[in-house]
Amino acid sequence: MEKEYSGVLVFAEQKKGSIHKVSYELLGKARELAEKLNVLVYSALLGPNGIDAKELIYRGADKVFYVEDDIFNVPEETIYKTNLESLIKKVKPEICLIGATSLGRSLAPRVAASLETGLTADCTGLEIDEDGKLIQIRPAFSENILAHIKSDTYPQMSTVRYKEFNENKRDENRKGDIVKVDAVKPEHELVKVIKELKSQEINISDASVVVAAGKGLKKAEDMAMIKELADLLSGVVGASREIVDEGFISKDFQVGYSGNRVKPKLYIACGISGAPQHLAGMKESDFIVAINTDPSAPIFNVSDYGIVDDMYKVIPDLINKIKQGSLEAVSC
Amino acid sequence: MNIVVLIKQVPDMVKVKFDREKGVVDRKSAGEEINPFDLNALETAVQISEKINAKVTVVSMGPPSASKALRECIARGANEGILISDVKFGGSDTKATSFILASAIKKIGSCDLVIAGEKTVDGDTGQVGPEVAEFLNVPHASYVSKITDVNDDKIEVYSEIWEGTYLKSIKLPALITVTKDINEPRLPSFKNKMKARKAEIQTLKFEDLKEYTDADKVGFKGSPTKVKKIEVPKIQKRQGKIYREADTAKAEDELINIFRKKKILEA
Numbered sequence A: 001m002e003k004e005y006s007g008v009l010v011f012a013e014q015k016k017g018s019i020h021k022v023s024y025e026l027l028g029k030a031r032e033l034a035e036k037l038n039v040l041v042y043s044a045l046l047g048p049n050g051i052d053a054k055e056l057i058y059r060g061a062d063k064v065f066y067v068e069d070d071i072f073n074v075p076e077e078t079i080y081k082t083n084l085e086s087l088i089k090k091v092k093p094e095i096c097l098i099g100a101t102s103l104g105r106s107l108a109p110r111v112a113a114s115l116e117t118g119l120t121a122d123c124t125g126l127e128i129d130e131d132g133k134l135i136q137i138r139p140a141f142s143e144n145i146l147a148h149i150k151s152d153t154y155p156q157m158s159t160v161r162y163k164e165f166n167e168n169k170r171d172e173n174r175k176g177d178i179v180k181v182d183a184v185k186p187e188h189e190l191v192k193v194i195k196e197l198k199s200q201e202i203n204i205s206d207a208s209v210v211v212a213a214g215k216g217l218k219k220a221e222d223m224a225m226i227k228e229l230a231d232l233l234s235g236v237v238g239a240s241r242e243i244v245d246e247g248f249i250s251k252d253f254q255v256g257y258s259g260n261r262v263k264p265k266l267y268i269a270c271g272i273s274g275a276p277q278h279l280a281g282m283k284e285s286d287f288i289v290a291i292n293t294d295p296s297a298p299i300f301n302v303s304d305y306g307i308v309d310d311m312y313k314v315i316p317d318l319i320n321k322i323k324q325g326s327l328e329a330v331s332c
Numbered sequence B: 001m002n003i004v005v006l007i008k009q010v011p012d013m014v015k016v017k018f019d020r021e022k023g024v025v026d027r028k029s030a031g032e033e034i035n036p037f038d039l040n041a042l043e044t045a046v047q048i049s050e051k052i053n054a055k056v057t058v059v060s061m062g063p064p065s066a067s068k069a070l071r072e073c074i075a076r077g078a079n080e081g082i083l084i085s086d087v088k089f090g091g092s093d094t095k096a097t098s099f100i101l102a103s104a105i106k107k108i109g110s111c112d113l114v115i116a117g118e119k120t121v122d123g124d125t126g127q128v129g130p131e132v133a134e135f136l137n138v139p140h141a142s143y144v145s146k147i148t149d150v151n152d153d154k155i156e157v158y159s160e161i162w163e164g165t166y167l168k169s170i171k172l173p174a175l176i177t178v179t180k181d182i183n184e185p186r187l188p189s190f191k192n193k194m195k196a197r198k199a200e201i202q203t204l205k206f207e208d209l210k211e212y213t214d215a216d217k218v219g220f221k222g223s224p225t226k227v228k229k230i231e232v233p234k235i236q237k238r239q240g241k242i243y244r245e246a247d248t249a250k251a252e253d254e255l256i257n258i259f260r261k262k263k264i265l266e267a
Helices: A022-037 A054-058 A077-091 A102-115 A220-232 A241-245 A276-282 A298-302 A311-331 B036-051 B064-075 B094-108 B128-136 B190-198 B245-261
Strands: A008-012 A041-047 A063-068 A095-099 A119-123 A125-128 A134-140 A145-151 A156-160 A177-181 A191-199 A209-213 A236-239 A266-270 A287-291 A305-308 B002-007 B009-011 B017-019 B024-026 B032-034 B055-061 B080-084 B113-117 B140-150 B154-161 B164-171 B174-178 B202-204 B225-231 B241-244
Touching: A008 A022, A008 A077, A008 A102, A022 A041, A022 A095, A022 A125, A022 A156, A041 A077, A063 A077, A077 A102, A077 B140, A095 A102, A102 A119, A102 A156, A102 B094, A102 B128, A102 B140, A102 B154, A119 A134, A119 A145, A119 B094, A134 A156, A134 B225, A145 A156, A209 A220, A220 A236, A220 A311, A236 A241, A266 A311, A276 A298, A287 A298, A287 A311, A298 A305, A305 B245, A311 B245, B002 B036, B002 B064, B002 B094, B002 B128, B009 B064, B032 B036, B032 B064, B036 B055, B036 B113, B036 B140, B036 B174, B055 B064, B055 B094, B064 B080, B064 B190, B080 B094, B094 B128, B113 B128, B128 B140, B128 B174, B140 B164, B154 B174, B164 B174, B241 B245
Parallel strands: A008 A041, A008 A095, A041 A063, A063 A177, A095 A156, A119 A156, A209 A236, A209 A266, A266 A287, A287 A305, A305 B241, B002 B055, B002 B113, B055 B080, B080 B202, B113 B174, B140 B174
Antiparallel strands: A125 A134, A134 A145, A145 B225, A191 B164, B009 B032, B017 B024, B140 B154, B154 B164
């Protein structure tokens, strides 16, 4: 007997026509799960006219459902919900993955509730058990425990953290179908998105190097020194909540539980003591360097490399040494 | 206007202890407090009630002891507290919880605006707000950092979503979830503390909600997601090399070498 629900569906998030990279990470994971289950990978693309949906096939989808309409040019969750819900009812996937971005975390619960199915938030691991069911692994209680969660209902839905899985490699030889779907439009306009006031300057979660400053930074102008080091390392600057609250830098750069979670190759914490709120946003980084005058600062407990000294000495030193080093390299 | 604020009692996450051997949370190790984001939700409601004529009702699902949190909300400016408490509701996941909360809001009746925090610090899912909106069949806006206008028909907000800030106008009834940036929650006032002490906290049980819910949709039975196993993550081993002041110069040189090895800097 054929299963009523089959396949793994990935919600491909886009903003103004460009696809969010978390979608490619989800497609990679979806392929892995689908191969174990011997089923297809679907992708749901809700977006404006003119997106090259083939990209999702190159990244691992077997079939892309493209709901092509300009109503998706604004983040209006009820419209997204209505369309994603109707697509899921048609496709009937056994698993549905949505990126745990701000839109994903706002949209997925609405879709799950309307389908009366379970939803697990912010997964960091996904596996298939011996019964072919999805095991959803998520950190809980300030990441002190990992919970393994299963859902009794279909589709088994999860939101998945950005930067948790690797992007699936692009393969232009991959074949698949693109199915255009008509958008379901709302009868009444309940939410009017008047305008975008501000676009996030940067998504620091994308960066492979983050040089972050904390309370040790005395004034806003000194961010220039942090920025210079970040630039030399082809990275971006980050900040602890304290200096964002001080107004030294915008919230887009805040690292921590209520800011951005980052997982770069290199994280340099300058004058950051390491409050639990901050650690929750960066402790998964590959290599952590801490510079702080206080040897008992908790940041040293999560660091690979610590320098107990003044950041106002160490950072200019590092900047000079890197510059000198590159000069030497050129003169050789 | 009638405003319902959803709140949850949570352990103090800074003090709470974990038994790493057993992988369980020792809830007794930390006192209960109101989820910090929910205080911002309450403050949002109280500020609206100061601008336009509005009644603020705080609703929480939890054990009978959660009435303490509801009293604290009255001390912080709410008009009324309602506790949803029944053993039948035990073991509810986010879907069942949202369904019960939505049923209670329907029971309370004529609610124009529901306000919730963006997430709780213990569960950290952020799912209950949008799920309640869906069960109530009303629109919602998440991550609201500012309210620019509100009247009996609509609310205009800044929503921090989609890697940007969007100005949205939402027809009421509706639900919003708020961030910590929206305001600075006030402390309980002396006058309101007195009021809170005397306030009667109404309790809604399963029986009270039965026209809006059924036994299959609440508690453990009504919860599709089940925790099958708890695992204590391995603490990532760090080299933990520490250099003191005298060795700073050496440490800097070593670091630059590490950056080169990691191909962050050109060799």
